[in-house]
Amino acid sequence: MSYVEATPLGARARRRRILRRRFLRRPAAVISLLIVVGAVLAAAFARWVAPYSPDATDFNALLSGPSREHLLGTDDLGRDTLSRIIWGARASIQAGFLATVLAMVVAVPIGLIGGYYRGWLDTAIARVTDVLLAFPFLILAVGLAAILGPSLLNATLALGIAAVPPLIRIARGETLALREEDYVRAAVANGANDAVIIGRHILPNMTSTLLVQATLTIPAAIIGEAVLSFLGLGVQPPTPSWGVMLNAAQPYLNEAPGLAVYPGLAIVIVALAFNLLGDGLRDVLDPRTER
Amino acid sequence: MGVFILRKAGAALIVVFLASVLVFVGVRAIPGDPALAYASEDRDPKVLAAIREKYGLNDPLPVQYVKWAGLALQGDLGTDSRGLPVAETIRTRIPLTLELAGLALLIGTVVGISAGVIAAVRRGKPSDYAATTAALLGLSVPHFWLGLLMIIVFSVNLNWLPASGYVPFREDPVENLKHMVMPALVLGLGLSAVLMRQMRSAMLESLAADYVRTARAKGLSEWSVVGKHALRNSLITVTTVIGLQLGALISGAVVTEQIFGIAGFGRLTVDSIAQRDYPLLQGVVLVVAVGYVVVNLFVDIAYSLINPRIRVSGART
Numbered sequence: 001m002s003y004v005e006a007t008p009l010g011a012r013a014r015r016r017r018i019l020r021r022r023f024l025r026r027p028a029a030v031i032s033l034l035i036v037v038g039a040v041l042a043a044a045f046a047r048w049v050a051p052y053s054p055d056a057t058d059f060n061a062l063l064s065g066p067s068r069e070h071l072l073g074t075d076d077l078g079r080d081t082l083s084r085i086i087w088g089a090r091a092s093i094q095a096g097f098l099a100t101v102l103a104m105v106v107a108v109p110i111g112l113i114g115g116y117y118r119g120w121l122d123t124a125i126a127r128v129t130d131v132l133l134a135f136p137f138l139i140l141a142v143g144l145a146a147i148l149g150p151s152l153l154n155a156t157l158a159l160g161i162a163a164v165p166p167l168i169r170i171a172r173g174e175t176l177a178l179r180e181e182d183y184v185r186a187a188v189a190n191g192a193n194d195a196v197i198i199g200r201h202i203l204p205n206m207t208s209t210l211l212v213q214a215t216l217t218i219p220a221a222i223i224g225e226a227v228l229s230f231l232g233l234g235v236q237p238p239t240p241s242w243g244v245m246l247n248a249a250q251p252y253l254n255e256a257p258g259l260a261v262y263p264g265l266a267i268v269i270v271a272l273a274f275n276l277l278g279d280g281l282r283d284v285l286d287p288r289t290e291r
Numbered sequence: 292m293g294v295f296i297l298r299k300a301g302a303a304l305i306v307v308f309l310a311s312v313l314v315f316v317g318v319r320a321i322p323g324d325p326a327l328a329y330a331s332e333d334r335d336p337k338v339l340a341a342i343r344e345k346y347g348l349n350d351p352l353p354v355q356y357v358k359w360a361g362l363a364l365q366g367d368l369g370t371d372s373r374g375l376p377v378a379e380t381i382r383t384r385i386p387l388t389l390e391l392a393g394l395a396l397l398i399g400t401v402v403g404i405s406a407g408v409i410a411a412v413r414r415g416k417p418s419d420y421a422a423t424t425a426a427l428l429g430l431s432v433p434h435f436w437l438g439l440l441m442i443i444v445f446s447v448n449l450n451w452l453p454a455s456g457y458v459p460f461r462e463d464p465v466e467n468l469k470h471m472v473m474p475a476l477v478l479g480l481g482l483s484a485v486l487m488r489q490m491r492s493a494m495l496e497s498l499a500a501d502y503v504r505t506a507r508a509k510g511l512s513e514w515s516v517v518g519k520h521a522l523r524n525s526l527i528t529v530t531t532v533i534g535l536q537l538g539a540l541i542s543g544a545v546v547t548e549q550i551f552g553i554a555g556f557g558r559l560t561v562d563s564i565a566q567r568d569y570p571l572l573q574g575v576v577l578v579v580a581v582g583y584v585v586v587n588l589f590v591d592i593a594y595s596l597i598n599p600r601i602r603v604s605g606a607r608t
Binding site: 127128130131132133134135136137138139142143146147219223226227230231232233246249250253254257260261264267268271272275276279 | 302305306307309310313317320321427428430431432433435436439440442443447454537538539541542543545546549550560561564565572576579580583584
C-alpha cells in the first residue's frame, strides 16, 4: 500500500493550525471576529458604504422614523441616522485601536523593565502605577481630555494614557513570573544578554496575554470615546460620533426615540463583539482556562 | 496584624500624597489663565494682577502646593471662581452621590452574587447560559445608553418614573426613591455583570476544591456544601473585586448623574471642567482620589481579616 507522506510542518505552523482549528470551533468568537472586521471595513469605506453623506440634510424628513429612503430615520436636521452611524464608526474604531496601541506601546516596555530588573526602579514604577490607579479610568480620561482640550485625537490620547496603569501592572506581573522560567535560566547560562532575554524569551511568551488584554481594552476605549463625546469632551459636532449622536438625541426622546436607540445599539454590538472575541482568544490561547 | 495595617496605611498615605501632587500639577496644566477665569468679563490688567496676588498665583508652584495642601489638610479647599467655599459645595453634593452609589452597590452585589452562584451551581444548564449571556451583555452596554433607554420606556412611554431631578429622602422618601430607581439600576446592573462573572468563576473553583469534596463525602446536604463551604470562600475573592469596582462606580456616577439631571458629585466634576473652575476641579478630583484610596485600604484590611493567608505571605500587595 502506498501512502502520501504528510508534508512536514514546522512546530510553529503546526501550533498555528491547532489554534486556528480551536478558534473555528467557537461560533461566538467567529461571529464576533466577522462583526469586528465588518465594522472596521464599514468605517474605512464609509464613503461607499453609507447611503448618504453624514451632513446631507433632508428637510422633507425631519425627525422621521424608519422609511425606505432613510432606513433608520433622520435627526432634527433631516440627516440620515444610518449614514451617521456608519461614519461615526470611524471615531469609535479609531479611538479604540489607537488608544489601545498607545497604551501598549507605553505600558509594555515599562512593565518589562520593572519586572525584569526589579530593584528601586521597579518599586518606583509600582508606586507610580498605584498613584495612577487611584484615579478611576474614566475620571482620569475626563481630566486628561479637559487638560488637552476637546477633539477626537485628544480624547484618544486621554483614553490611551488612562489605560496605561492597569497594563503596566499586567506586563510587570507576567515578566515577574516569566523571568523565573527554566528557559530564561537556560538563556542566561548560554550567555544571552538582557535585550535578547527580554525580546526573545519573555516578550513572545506574554503576547497571548497582551493580545487578550488588547481585545478587552479596545471596547473599553470605544465606550470611553462615546462617553467623552457624550460629555462634550471628545468629537465635536457636527462630526458624527456615536457619543455625539446620543447627546444630540436627548431633547427628542419623545418624538424620535430611535435617535437614542440606534447609535447605542451600534456601541453595544461592537463592544460585545470585541469582548466575545477576547473571551474566545483567551480560551484558544490558554487551554487551562477552558470552562 | 498591626504591622500589616500600618504598612498598608503608610503605602496609602504615600499614594494620597503623590495623587495630590498630580492633581495640583494636572489642574495647572489645563490651558487658559486662571486669573481670567476668576475675573470672568473683566480684562483690566490691574484687576488681573490683583487677582493673581489674592490667590497667590504669582508664587512658585511648590509654594502654591504647600499652601494649598496645608489648607486642604484642615478641610479648607479654598473658594471657587464664584467665591463659594469648595469644601462646602462638595459636602452638599456628596450625599446625593453616596445614596446613588449605595443603592447601586446594593443592587449590584445582590443581583451579581446570586446570579453568579446560580450559574456556577447549575453550570452548563440553561440558567447558567442565560446568566452568563446577560452578564456579557451588561459589560458591553454603556451606562448612559441604558439610562436613555430606561427614560424612553419608563418616563416617556409608560410615564411611571420621573426622568430627572432629585428629592431629598428626608423631605419625601417615596419621591426620593422614585427619582433614584432608574439611576441606581443603571449603575447597579453594570456592577452586577462584573460581579456575576467573578462570582461564577470563584464558585466553580471552590466547588472543585478538596474541602468541598470532603464536605460532600461527609454527607452534608447540598445546601450546606454550597452555602457554607463554597460560598464563603468565594466571597473572599469577590470582596476585593467590589473594592476595585468602586472606581467604575464613581466613573459611572459622573455619566449617570449627567443623564438623570442629579446635581451630585459627578455632575459637579463635569461642571467644574466645563466652567474651567480650577479650585473646584482640584478639590473634586482630590476628594475622588483620596476616597478611592481610603476605601481600597479598608477593603485590603477587611480582606486580610477574612483571609489570614494574605497577612502571612504579605507578598501580594
